[in-house]
Amino acid sequence: MKLTNGNYVRPPARYSWWLRQGRYFRYMMRELSSLFVGIFSIIMICGLYQLSQGEAQFTAFTSSLWNNFWWLSVITFLFVTYHSYSWFIVTPKAMPLRFSGKKVAPWIIIGAHMILWLICSIFIWFIFTNGGAQ
Amino acid sequence: MSDVKTSQKSVRQVEIEILRYNPDTDEKPYFQTYQVPCQEEWVILDAVNYIKDNLDRSLSYRWSCHMAVCGSCGMMVNGEPTLSCHAFVRDMPDKITIEPLENFPIARDLIVDMDGFVEKLSSVKPYINAAEEKTVEQGTYQQLPEQLQLYKQYTQCINCMLCYSACPQMALNDGFVGPAALALAHRYNLDSRDKGREVREDVVASNAGIWECSFVGACSEVCPKHVDPAAAIQQTKIAATGDYFKKFLMPWKNAQKGQAPEGGDQ
Numbered sequence: 299m300k301l302t303n304g305n306y307v308r309p310p311a312r313y314s315w316w317l318r319q320g321r322y323f324r325y326m327m328r329e330l331s332s333l334f335v336g337i338f339s340i341i342m343i344c345g346l347y348q349l350s351q352g353e354a355q356f357t358a359f360t361s362s363l364w365n366n367f368w369w370l371s372v373i374t375f376l377f378v379t380y381h382s383y384s385w386f387i388v389t390p391k392a393m394p395l396r397f398s399g400k401k402v403a404p405w406i407i408i409g410a411h412m413i414l415w416l417i418c419s420i421f422i423w424f425i426f427t428n429g430g431a432q
Numbered sequence: 433m434s435d436v437k438t439s440q441k442s443v444r445q446v447e448i449e450i451l452r453y454n455p456d457t458d459e460k461p462y463f464q465t466y467q468v469p470c471q472e473e474w475v476i477l478d479a480v481n482y483i484k485d486n487l488d489r490s491l492s493y494r495w496s497c498h499m500a501v502c503g504s505c506g507m508m509v510n511g512e513p514t515l516s517c518h519a520f521v522r523d524m525p526d527k528i529t530i531e532p533l534e535n536f537p538i539a540r541d542l543i544v545d546m547d548g549f550v551e552k553l554s555s556v557k558p559y560i561n562a563a564e565e566k567t568v569e570q571g572t573y574q575q576l577p578e579q580l581q582l583y584k585q586y587t588q589c590i591n592c593m594l595c596y597s598a599c600p601q602m603a604l605n606d607g608f609v610g611p612a613a614l615a616l617a618h619r620y621n622l623d624s625r626d627k628g629r630e631v632r633e634d635v636v637a638s639n640a641g642i643w644e645c646s647f648v649g650a651c652s653e654v655c656p657k658h659v660d661p662a663a664a665i666q667q668t669k670i671a672a673t674g675d676y677f678k679k680f681l682m683p684w685k686n687a688q689k690g691q692a693p694e695g696g697d698q
Binding site for chain 1: 461512
């Protein structure tokens with residue numbers, strides 16, 4: 299589009315811009331992953347409700363979920379994992395920690411988040427599997 | 433003699449395609465291709481200078497320092513916002529496409545209209561707003577090295593506009609204040625000598641300011657000076673959110689300023 303002052307404005311790629319570069323695509327996948335975080339949250343709330351109805355109800359719910367919607371569980375797991383990972387790797391930008399007057403290296407902040415994430419996951423897995431064994 | 437031989441050996445023929453536009457004669461931009469014998473040590477700017485000196489004198493572009501300091505030679509090189517003096521031809525394929533920086537109107541060939549950018553920079557009042565002006569006799573505004581370290585990174589911006597070109601929000605919303613201006617505002621907000629944060633808030637904490645940023649992070653990835661504007665914007669978002677809630681928790685401060693809590697733009 300030619301402006302009155304002679305300058306030319308290139309029309310932006312309104313719908314396909316995110317396919318042009320890897321960084322834009324990764325960003326869109328991070329945003330899309332929010333949808334699966336929402337799905338995961340709904341499943342979780344349903345699961346908690348079933349749990350409140352008793353062990354048999356909860357076991358039937360998880361079995362039904364896995365037998366009929368295993369593909370949704372796999373996709374949701376992958377996206378939720380990517381969601382957590384993609385946000386943890388940008389935490390140093392929002393958390394400029396300083397220690398003894400010096401900036402803490404970004405890899406330490408990212409690493410601390412990742413380790414905490416891993417510990418929490420193992421802890422929850424441990425409770426879940428042990429709870430099932432008893 | 434041996435030096436001459438070496439330089440002759442390292443010459444590589446590169447096809448360089450440049451987006452041309454003359455506002456007086458062209459209705460829209462078009463690509464023009466040049467065959468350029470590039471030497472091993474050349475950066476993209478050297479190849480463009482070769483075209484200007486030997487192949488086509490009508491080619492227009494900005495450049496000055498040739499050492500990534502002045503920030504004037506930014507171009508899209510193979511679709512990536514790049515300082516043309518900061519990218520070696522030897523790292524590029526045999527065909528290179530050069531266009532003016534994206535998200536800016538083209539004034540002529542590789543020259544973009546940067547008036548909007550300068551207006552946005554000015555809008556954040558990028559200078560020290562001291563609480564009270566000192567006379568020369570009263571001396572300088574002093575600062576400790578630790579206080580300098582808090583914001584030094586954000587002083588490194590050379591206004592090359594690569595971040596504006598990389599930002600997809602900028603492409604979709606021309607009114608966005610943008611990464612460099614918001615990073616500069618953050619630089620002054622962090623400066624211990626400055627008391628102008630509230631003065632900048634109208635622009636910085638508005639919908640067209642930090643809240644337009646959806647944290648793609650492309651600005652920080654292309655920044656040749658590692659300013660990290662994405663970090664500046666996210667930190668400003670956290671500070672602005674804190675300010676918003678403080679208005680509810682400390683209403684007597686609003687009364688002092690004559691502001692209502694609902695006046696926040698978040």
